[in-house]
Amino acid sequence: MSFQFTVSPDFTPDHLSGWYIFNTWLQKQTGIAIHLEMYNDFQGQRDAIQADTVDLIYANPFDAAMLVREKGFLPLVKAEGAADEALIVVNADSAINDVADLKPGTRVAYTEDPDVRLMGMIMLEPGDLNNNNIVPVLADNYVLVAKHLLKVEADVGIFLAGAYDDLSAMVKNQLKVLVRSQISVIHHALMIGPRLQERREDIQNLLVEMSNDDKGRGVLQSLGFTVWQKVDNEEMEFMIDLMDTLNT
Amino acid sequence: MIADMNAKDIVGDYQEVSLQLYGSVKRKILYTQIETPYPDGKLIVSTTNPEGIITHVNRSFVEMSGYREEELIGAPHSILRHPDMPPAAFKDLWDTVQRGEKWQGFVKNLRKDGGYYWVKATVIPNVRAGKVVGYTSVRRKPSRSKIEECCKLYPTLF
Numbered sequence: 001m002s003f004q005f006t007v008s009p010d011f012t013p014d015h016l017s018g019w020y021i022f023n024t025w026l027q028k029q030t031g032i033a034i035h036l037e038m039y040n041d042f043q044g045q046r047d048a049i050q051a052d053t054v055d056l057i058y059a060n061p062f063d064a065a066m067l068v069r070e071k072g073f074l075p076l077v078k079a080e081g082a083a084d085e086a087l088i089v090v091n092a093d094s095a096i097n098d099v100a101d102l103k104p105g106t107r108v109a110y111t112e113d114p115d116v117r118l119m120g121m122i123m124l125e126p127g128d129l130n131n132n133n134i135v136p137v138l139a140d141n142y143v144l145v146a147k148h149l150l151k152v153e154a155d156v157g158i159f160l161a162g163a164y165d166d167l168s169a170m171v172k173n174q175l176k177v178l179v180r181s182q183i184s185v186i187h188h189a190l191m192i193g194p195r196l197q198e199r200r201e202d203i204q205n206l207l208v209e210m211s212n213d214d215k216g217r218g219v220l221q222s223l224g225f226t227v228w229q230k231v232d233n234e235e236m237e238f239m240i241d242l243m244d245t246l247n248t
Numbered sequence: 249m250i251a252d253m254n255a256k257d258i259v260g261d262y263q264e265v266s267l268q269l270y271g272s273v274k275r276k277i278l279y280t281q282i283e284t285p286y287p288d289g290k291l292i293v294s295t296t297n298p299e300g301i302i303t304h305v306n307r308s309f310v311e312m313s314g315y316r317e318e319e320l321i322g323a324p325h326s327i328l329r330h331p332d333m334p335p336a337a338f339k340d341l342w343d344t345v346q347r348g349e350k351w352q353g354f355v356k357n358l359r360k361d362g363g364y365y366w367v368k369a370t371v372i373p374n375v376r377a378g379k380v381v382g383y384t385s386v387r388r389k390p391s392r393s394k395i396e397e398c399c400k401l402y403p404t405l406f
């Protein structure tokens with residue numbers, strides 16, 4: 001029997017080959033046959049989860065509640081220091097210096113990343129903006145969110161902090177950050193489904209130990225990570241409760 | 249237990265009032281008209297046990313309340329109760345979460361230094377293995393217009 005592993009679509013483009021290397025490493029270490037399946041968008045991935053075809057997932061925090069509470073998934077690990085934070089950004093020439101000055105009808109550019117979008121919309125609330133009174137400008141990635149701001153096709157952009165920081169200096173010089181979130185407890189996590197759960201402890205230990213040898217460190221590096229840290233059930237439950245309060 | 253407020257902690261001119269808290273506990277409150285603005289981008293988080301005693305606070309909670317973490321853990325959450333908040337708001341909060349539902353509202357909170365800060369709070373029951381083991385409140389920055397609405401509405405609810 002082969003098991004299926006998948007990765008949150010917001011995390012695949014930059015490290016696609018890294019996830020294949022990681023999957024090869026994981027199969028070798030565990031002796032389990034695991035097939036890596038990448039979905040182009042969140043909806044495709046959620047359909048697969050609903051159809052119970054997924055056994056391992058590097059999950060977006062937004063989907064954690066559904067995975068744990070409806071599908072019986074449990075957390076394994078998170079990447080050290082990899083909290084998801086969001087940014088509210090405008091064109092450097094914009095007259096807006098405070099979210100409170102924004103008005104209904106503001107054009108807001110964002111990607112499909114559900115957790116970043118949620119955090120971003122919360123940071124727009126002090127301006128009385130919400131899903132019903134903004135003009136959404138959906139972009140395929142954060143470089144395109146930046147483009148929309150530069151071309152003044154959007155008034156405000158919502159970024160994943162890491163993705164914004166990776167933009168070129170030339171682009172960032174033409175932009176202005178209004179707010180940077182400091183939430184620190186919202187993060188992606190590697191999670192394990194019911195069919196593999198008898199191997200949970202075993203896999204968790206392998207992952208936590210991974211950074212202790214050269215081979216493992218190299219694999220982590222190809223993902224852009226340094227160390228996996230254990231996530232226990234209560235930490236995950238707490239994050240789910242927190243996401244739940246934000247999703248209102 | 250919950251101690252009276254202490255004049256030496258207060259910053260600025262203050263008024264004094266005695267507040268009746270739950271379980272016939274009385275607390276001497278000293279409060280000023282100084283507002284601390286909600287910090288951009290932060291969430292203020294706390295968790296209580298089922299009785300409303302604080303069991304966890306994050307760093308933003310400590311910074312905004314003005315108390316040290318050791319003073320907060322083990323204290324009833326009414327340590328932040330501001331005299332301008334109508335009791336009906338908290339009755340609604342408790343009725344809602346005890347039904348197992350989410351509560352959301354705008355709250356004026358009292359700082360240790362007598363000042364205040366407004367939050368938009370969401371409180372949910374923490375359900376573990378089918379049992380309520382506590383409650384978590386996550387606060388975010390409210391809009392000025394919502395605060396102004398509350399400043400008009402709350403005095404009418406006493």
Ligand SMILES: Cc1cc2nc3c(=O)[nH]c(=O)nc-3n(C[C@H](O)[C@H](O)[C@H](O)COP(=O)(O)O)c2cc1C
Nearest residue numbers: 269270296300325326328329330338371383384385
């Ligand atoms: C998770 C949680 C968070 C709360 N946060 C606050 C708060 O920030 N400020 C506040 O005045 N009351 C808060 N309360 C309500 C208090 O428990 C209390 O009901 C309120 O301060 C009124 O005091 P009383 O019930 O003793 O009259 C919270 C309750 C819970 C369960």
